[in-house]
Amino acid sequence: MTEKVISKACIYGAGAIGGWIGAGLAGAGCRLSVVARGATLQALQQHGLRVQRGDAVTATPVQASSDPFDLGVQDLVVIAVKAPALLDVARQIGPLIGRDTIVLTAMNGVPWWFLQGFGGAYAGTRLQAVDATGEIAQAIPASHVVGCVVHASCSLNAPGFVNHRFGNTLIVGEPSGAVTARVQQLAALLQRAGIDTVIAEQIQKDTWYKLWGNMTVNPISLLTGATTDLIMGDELVRNFISSVMLEAREIGARIGVPIAERPEDRHAVTMKLGAFKTSMLQDVEAGRAVELDALVTVVRELGQITGVATPYTDALLGLARLRARGLGLY
Numbered sequence: 001m002t003e004k005v006i007s008k009a010c011i012y013g014a015g016a017i018g019g020w021i022g023a024g025l026a027g028a029g030c031r032l033s034v035v036a037r038g039a040t041l042q043a044l045q046q047h048g049l050r051v052q053r054g055d056a057v058t059a060t061p062v063q064a065s066s067d068p069f070d071l072g073v074q075d076l077v078v079i080a081v082k083a084p085a086l087l088d089v090a091r092q093i094g095p096l097i098g099r100d101t102i103v104l105t106a107m108n109g110v111p112w113w114f115l116q117g118f119g120g121a122y123a124g125t126r127l128q129a130v131d132a133t134g135e136i137a138q139a140i141p142a143s144h145v146v147g148c149v150v151h152a153s154c155s156l157n158a159p160g161f162v163n164h165r166f167g168n169t170l171i172v173g174e175p176s177g178a179v180t181a182r183v184q185q186l187a188a189l190l191q192r193a194g195i196d197t198v199i200a201e202q203i204q205k206d207t208w209y210k211l212w213g214n215m216t217v218n219p220i221s222l223l224t225g226a227t228t229d230l231i232m233g234d235e236l237v238r239n240f241i242s243s244v245m246l247e248a249r250e251i252g253a254r255i256g257v258p259i260a261e262r263p264e265d266r267h268a269v270t271m272k273l274g275a276f277k278t279s280m281l282q283d284v285e286a287g288r289a290v291e292l293d294a295l296v297t298v299v300r301e302l303g304q305i306t307g308v309a310t311p312y313t314d315a316l317l318g319l320a321r322l323r324a325r326g327l328g329l330y
C-alpha cells in the first residue's frame, strides 16, 4: 500500500466540516484544492484555510476556485456541503472525477447511495427524497463513493475560518461493506491528518444510527426554536420523539440496519449535549436551506418502500416542512 495513491485532494464545500477535514489532509501532505465561491473563495485566496483549535490558529495555503475545471482530476474529493446543495455539486463535479477518484461524502442524513448494493430486497432502489431525478447517482457513481459519518462539532468564525469545537472522529466505509485497499489507504491518510478514523463494518448502520438521534431533534428545534435540553426535557415531546424513533427502528430492521437500543438509550446520549442548538436550528437562524429531506422525508419514503406505517414521522415532516416553507428555507 503506497501513500502517494491519495496525494491530490479536493474539498467541495469548504465550510465547517470541509475546512476541518481539508486542513488535516493538507497537514498530512496532500496537495489540497478547494471548490468554493463568494466570500469563502475570497477568504481562502486571501488568508488560506484557517482553523482554530482552542487558542491555536493555523492557516494553510490552498488552491481555490469556483470552477472545478481549474483544479482537474483528483485522487480524493470530499463533499461537505449541506444536503440541499448536493444537486448543484453533482452538476459541477465532473472535472474532479477520474477513473480512480474516491468521493468521500462527509454529510448528515441518508445519502443517495444508501441502497446501492445494499438493503437486501430493496438493494439498488433510488431514494426520490434525496435524488429525485437520479442525476446525483449518475454524476457521482456509487463505485466512487466511500461513505462517512462525522462525529465532530465544527463551526465557522468567518468564511474560510473554521472553529473545531469538539469530537474528532470519522467513520468511513465502502457502501458494499468490503474492506478494500482504497478504504484502508483513506483511513490511514485521515489518521495521519489527525482525525480518529474508524473503518465501519457496514457504513449504512452508522449512518442510520446517527440519523436515529437527529431526525427528530433537528426538525423539532426548527419548529420550536428550542435547544436540545429543552426538547428532551419535556416529557410529552420526548415521548413523541420515541414514537418516531420506533418507526425508524422498524424500517432499519427491514433494510439491514437494525438498532438494538431503545429510544431512551439514545435520548441519554442527546441529553449529554445540554443546551445545544441543533445544526438545523443554526441553519434556520442563518437563513440557510434545511436538510429536511435527507433527515426526515427520506425516512417516510423508506417506510413506504418497506411497508412500515409512519404516522409519527409523517406528522413531524408535515409540520416541519410547513414551517420551513414559511421561512423560505425549503
Ligand SMILES: NC(=O)C1=CN([C@@H]2O[C@H](COP(=O)(O)OP(=O)(O)OC[C@H]3O[C@@H](n4cnc5c(N)ncnc54)[C@H](OP(=O)(O)O)[C@@H]3O)[C@@H](O)[C@H]2O)C=CC1
Binding pocket: 012, 013, 014, 015, 016, 017, 018, 035, 036, 037, 038, 039, 040, 080, 081, 082, 083, 085, 088, 089, 106, 107, 108, 109, 150, 151, 152, 153, 154, 155, 156, 279, 291
Ligand atoms: N458542522 C458540524 O459540526 C457538523 C456538520 N455535519 C454535516 O456536515 C455537512 C456539512 O456541514 P457544515 O460544514 O456544517 O456546513 P457549512 O454550511 O459550514 O458548509 C457548507 C459549505 O458548502 C459550501 N457550498 C455549498 N454549495 C456550494 C457550491 N455549489 N459550490 C461551492 N461551495 C458550496 C458553502 O458555501 P456558501 O457559504 O457559499 O454557501 C459552505 O462553505 C452537513 O451535512 C452537516 O449536517 C455533520 C456533523 C457535524
Ligand SMILES: CC(C)(CO)C(=O)C(=O)O
Binding pocket: 108, 213, 214, 217, 218, 228, 270, 273, 276, 277, 278, 279, 280
Ligand atoms: C442534535 C445533534 C447534535 C445530535 O443529535 C445533531 O446531529 C445535529 O445538530 O445535527
